[in-house]
Amino acid sequence: MKRRKFLKNSGLTAAGALSAPILSSYSNEMEESNKDVKKAAVRPITVCTWNFKNATAKSWEVLQAGGSSLDAVEQGVRVEEADVTNETVGKGGRPDRDGNVTLDACIMDKDGNCGSVVYLQNIAHPVSVARKVMEETPHIILAGRGAEKFAYEQGFKKEDLLTESTRKQYEEWKKTSKYETTINIENHDTIGMLAIDKNGDIAGACTTSGMAYKVAGRVGDSPIIGAGLFVDNEVGGATATGVGEEVIRTVGSFLIVELMRQGMSPQKACEEGVKRIMKKNKDRKDFQIGFLAINKQGETGGYCVHPGFTYRQYTEAGHENVPVNSFYQKN
Template identity: 50%
Template sequence: MKSNRRSFLRLSAFALPFTRVNQLFAKSNAVRKPLVVSTWDSGQISNAAAWPILEKGGSALDAVEQGAIAMENEINCCVGLGGNPDRDGFVTLDACLMDDKFNCGSVAFVEKVKHPISLARKLMENTPHVFMAGAGAQQFAVESGIKLESGELSPDADKAYKEWLKNGEYKPVINVEHQQSHPKGNGPFAPKRFDDGTFNHDTMGTIAMDASGNLSGMCTTSGLGFKMRGRIGDSPIIGSGLYVDNEVGAATGSGQGEEVIRICGTHTIVELMRNGLSPAEACKKAIERIIKINPEKAKTFQVGFIAINKQGEIGAYSIQKGFSYTMTEKGGKGIVVPSKSHFS
């Protein structure tokens, strides 16, 4: 099924104008829980897997892990083993998760592991460590009973890689995820892989609050397509791609990870919320810090953040227009919300 993401945001019965969503949120001061929020409209895949757990009273941690697994099962260019490879032809995956007690686990530069999010959880729960990478993380996977996959490129990734090799150009494209779903993806929101070698640099990030009011979050990605071998972005870095403080709130994001790392993006957002800013205001302030570093360069890349606080308020902000997020709460239907942005 071919699906244009911009058309989806205009035509979907679930998409609401940003101001209308804010009006809905303002109707009650009661904490809205459970709820789950994910980056992009493709976050409906993650939310759909997370929601049944939350609806039955399960933990936010279990919910976000299942959301990640659902995305890692998709054949698309930005998450999981179906993703585009690095410039040496290998798919390397990054993932992290964090719970309400500051427990966290991260893996990076991992090959042949279908569900890096579950590997990150095993690391969190079964070792004294927080972060493992490369061959060591793969060895830990084997020791933990995880079966390694073949490591072969998917047919579409192989085609894209061979096309990229003709010029070998490193060319991130703003919001490429929004151009068109890949017709051979497993779901209607799987992003397109372009024949000219352009690629998607977007992460799936999910944050959730369970019925007990506890927060957790996750990030999972195959990173920048055709990146230098060994490159790691913000996604597996606690405090950059994801941060959770159960007293305050949680934040995650998507986009060009190098720029997020520079300001410890998600930790910054949570601290801004601690100091009284709303999730939307905190996301905006973090984006403005990124832009301030180099305003001209900021016109060439995308970063988008989402956040929730302990009151169940949701906020988002991005550098460029086109970023969106998916929220799911009572009723279980994913509502796609376009984010406000600095450049319109």
């Protein structure tokens, strides 16, 4: 018994001694091979929710000139805030049930600094006010009249945010005062933007006028750091669009970035983000959510509840509108 045991152990020892250098050599070869096939990081790059090509074009212009990702996302979403034909963001946004246009926005830089404004009135560029909150105060969120007062102190001008078009739509809505969420490709009440500059630094911004004819005072996910937007410069960033209440319940953008930290691709992380929401809303179909994510390598991904959500992407390879898959497929 002792001899057999000795021979068995000797055999294992010899096998181990033989296999160790072989395995080590194999491991080194694989490591070298992986270095060869590993994709080069895509930078600069800018992406945004929905097909807002003018926004990504402006963001790309900043990046191409050597600007920071923070400047790129701010300037990019400002394009939509200023576009009165976009009735879901900034000036010309549809009002709440009381007839007031109230805007929400946030911004986040590579160092985790962030700023946000909620329920802001009479200011056309809430994203820039949010940046001022981040850079000029010890706070992260300013709301309502306080945010508006702060904006004036920072040199922003008071503007009437209702246009003739949105005013007429509001008067028509008041005839029935029906409150419902519309689910279709036009339900893009938010622009969320993420960018990586030539230095590999990530920033993000998100801005919206929120749901049309919402209850006065309602705030969705868009200005909430971790819900509508989150950036971690070591990992990547994520942003959301759609019915904000559902994104807030899962802290959606933070969740997606953490999933990427654990090794998921941006695409898989967005899919998991939507699936987490749908687990809490089994068989429910009366709302839309869209997630967009980017990782440190410049890989992107998106996923949504219903078909129709897309994201716009601009890199050296070109400027394209990217359709995404959905939890509920087309009939």
